[in-house]
Amino acid sequence: MERRPHVVAIPFPAQGHVGPLLKLSRQVAHHGIRVTFVNTESVHARMLEASGDDDRRWDGIEMVTIPDGMEEVKDPRDIEKVAAMRAKVMSRHFEELLRKMNSSRDERVACIVADATLGWAFEVAEKMGIKRALFWPAAVPGLVLSLSLPHLVEAGVIDDCGFAPSDTAIQFSPKLPAVKAVDFVWRCPGDQRMQEIVFRHAMGVTKPVRISNWLLCNSFYELDPITCGLIPELLPVGPLTSTDCLGNFWAEDRTCLNWLDLQPCKSVIYVAFGSLAAFGQNQFEELALGLELSGHPFLWVVRSGFTDVDKIKYPDGFLERVSDRAKIVSWVPQEKVLAHPSVSCFVTHCGWNSTMEGISNGVPFLCWPCFADQFYNRSYICDVLRVGLDLKAEEAEIISRHKIQAQLEQLLSDVQIKENAERLRGMARRSLSEGGSSSANIQHFVEQLKRCSEAVRHCD
Known part of the structure; x- marks a missing residue:
């Protein structure tokens, strides 16, 4: 043989x-x-x-x-x-x-x-x-x-x-x-x-x-x-x-896919910051409240170690107030999530894998880099590819809930970004x-x- x-x-x-x-x-x-x-x-x-x-x-x-x-x-x-x-x-x-x-x-x-x-x-x-x-x-x-x-x-x-x-x-x-x-x-x-x-x-x-x-x-x-x-x-x-999300270090919570099935088309804000990023408690709370203020359904990945406190602590009453339009999980099959018709945009740390997965599925980005190549990827997404917006945080500055809400609304209403994202999706598919x-x-x-x-x- x-x-x-x-x-x-x-x-x-x-x-x-x-x-x-x-x-x-x-x-x-x-x-x-x-x-x-x-x-x-x-x-x-x-x-x-x-x-x-x-x-x-x-x-x-x-x-x-x-x-x-x-x-x-x-x-x-x-x-x-x-x-x-x-x-x-x-x-x-x-x-x-x-x-x-x-x-x-x-x-x-x-x-x-x-x-x-x-x-x-x-x-x-x-x-x-x-x-x-x-x-x-x-x-x-x-x-x-x-x-x-x-x-x-x-x-x-x-x-x-x-x-x-x-x-x-x-x-x-x-x-x-x-x-x-x-x-x-x-x-x-x-x-x-x-x-x-x-x-x-x-x-x-x-x-x-x-x-x-x-x-x-x-x-x-x-x-x-x-x-x-x-x-x-x-x-x-x-x-x-890969549709089966090869190489994950965390167990996927696939109940999020059933939840997405129940949401209107292009309505869900997907929020995930990869495997290493960590937020201070104040910034974590502002993110939570910004998602709440958006008024949109959201799927949020909050893995262990995502905040600088031992136990994840949400703002008082937050979980109860958003219970009818939010799904919070520790890890997801991200490529399946990004391919889901209910997802409208991706709040991301701009890791390159997440960037490529978002591009492959025509999903616009709200960019929030944390370290290393993520800063360049943010500029690439926003200024070169023009498929996302930047939160433009200054170093050591807390991004407020109101800025998060405003940028989300701007992203979701930007027709040109959506068209650019769809065009890149087609290019990515054809390349393969x-x-x-x-x-x-x-x-x-x-x-x-x-x-x-x-x-x-x-x-x-």
Whole structure:
């Protein structure tokens, strides 16, 4: 029997990275490629718990785990030590896994597909003579910016800690809007040390890109052809979507879908801030009261850890007053929610996965970024794609209930934003259809993997 090409995929161990790479892995597997997906032990345990131990959704992908060394880190909030320990422990175990696979003719690895932030994974594969595909799970302009950083630092535009004057604007092309300092991917308001750490990670992308054989990203060419053209070798393979919400770390509350079925078409405000964002109690209460003042039905995801107090505390009487038009849950099957005809708009932190899922379903955005690339994504959504509005919060400012209400009303009455969102939905769907740009890029990648595997077979 002919041996299938074998690909090993490894994500950065976080919700927003695991999900899209798992979706890409499943698409590759559907083209006849054998895929082994490598999670950390803790991440895989969370995914199994969230899915109720139903492993059918892996759909033929082989799941394996490696340790991450976190039990040796005294303070899991120390991001720098966490990153160093993960690199030390995971790289060793990843190399052992690849060597074990390559010791068997039937398991030899043709290629690894790794998250762009895992520089050590590319170094391990290069040392072993295994082909390498880099996966960029964020917006394409963020990759362009990361690859430009050595030059920008050398030119003195940005210092070696990632800081630049507030009026700094970087123009990559006359046809593109400038990237402002306020939208830098590594921007962490109020946390200088975190900003420096994230900046170093952004700088670290350069080498993995240089030693990769393929560059894949969760976008589609038609969304941003000019920026994609700045990296000619880039293969946009998105939007990476899945109706069964692959890679969740939290159990989905599917009662929200039944609730949505009872709501009028285009009436529901969907509110979700991803897996990491957290609000202070005062801001949480203003958000709750702003949703109440809107007068619209709303579906609100309030996961554990969403506020800075031990127990979620709503404004007095809030739950009783909105009980006839609100559904509040801890996690949802987001792609099913965004595809539901009852949903009118999406109040979002502007994470790239949420952005792509909203675009794929033609849903307008009310943008409320919290950290990292979310600030740029906000500008991209509002100023470039023109499918959303910005709450325009100043740093350390509480956004009032009245501003939330006013922006929601403006968004819901903006006909042009709705038309733009519907146009992008059609573009996203066509890119994934047979002959579409992303579909063709996946096919191209798969065909090259098969040729690569054939070369490995002849070397046996």
